[in-house]
Amino acid sequence: MKKQILIYILFNIFLLQGVYPNSNKLKTMNYDKNAKNIELQFKVSKTKMIQRIEKIWNCKVLDLKSMILKFNEINKDYIIIEIELEKKNIKEDFEFNLRATSKILNRHILNLKDFKGAQLNYIINTANETKKNSEIIFEIPDKYPVLKECNKNLDNEDMRKCFSKELGKHINKNFNTTILKKMGLKKGMHKIPVYFTIDKTGKIIDIIPDNKNENERVKLEAYRVVKSIKIMTPAYNNGKFINLKLVIPIAFKID
Incomplete structure (x- = not known):
């Protein structure tokens, strides 16, 4: 033999072209309303993309969009996915779902390399309260x-x-x-x-x-x-x- x-x-994906930094939340970044963000280019329709993400998370996708976030006065383009989860629908392997989401982005976002990263914003509904949180799906390091x-x-x-x-x-x-x-x-x-x-x-x-x-x-x-x-x-x-x-x-x- x-x-x-x-x-x-694979970087920037999986990227897979997959780079994933570990749970670096973007709460310190602010949305720049005056900057012109890069538009997402889909290999399939946006509707099909949302359906595939919903299947991974077993939840409703509220939004899938591009957004410019500012950190230390520097604008950076991100893909933002917003979902709403019921507590009972949260799978134990959260990291697995993040990887699967990254794969979907890698396969179906044609201009993925134009973005600094992707972030998942999620709302968790429980009987007593609603919690909001965020996780990095992938991010290209400086x-x-x-x-x-x-x-x-x-x-x-x-x-x-x-x-x-x-x-x-x-x-x-x-x-x-x-x-x-x-x-x-x-x-x-x-x-x-x-x-x-x-x-x-x-x-x-x-x-x-x-x-x-x-x-x-x-x-x-x-x-x-x-x-x-x-x-x-x-x-x-x-x-x-x-x-x-x-x-x-x-x-x-x-x-």
């Missing part, structure tokens, strides 16, 4: 994490490219395909998305190899290789270091 591993690092192979003085776009390239090299070099030879895995392509977070100190945490149909030993190897990533400097956004959520879809081929 030849060593053939394909690495796709500065990507720095790997030792990357020049720390690169601008953010070049840092993103360097981070993606060097992370791919690390996975290709360290993913142990030798152990796969004895597993009797079926021939062809195997794909396993690995979710993880680079925390504010640069540690790799919350690693989730997410493919229920994949061999458990493959998941362990994906976990191990992602855990071994060494970060020199964590992501930076709005004047502070942040937790940055990422996904690496790893694909390898067995001949």
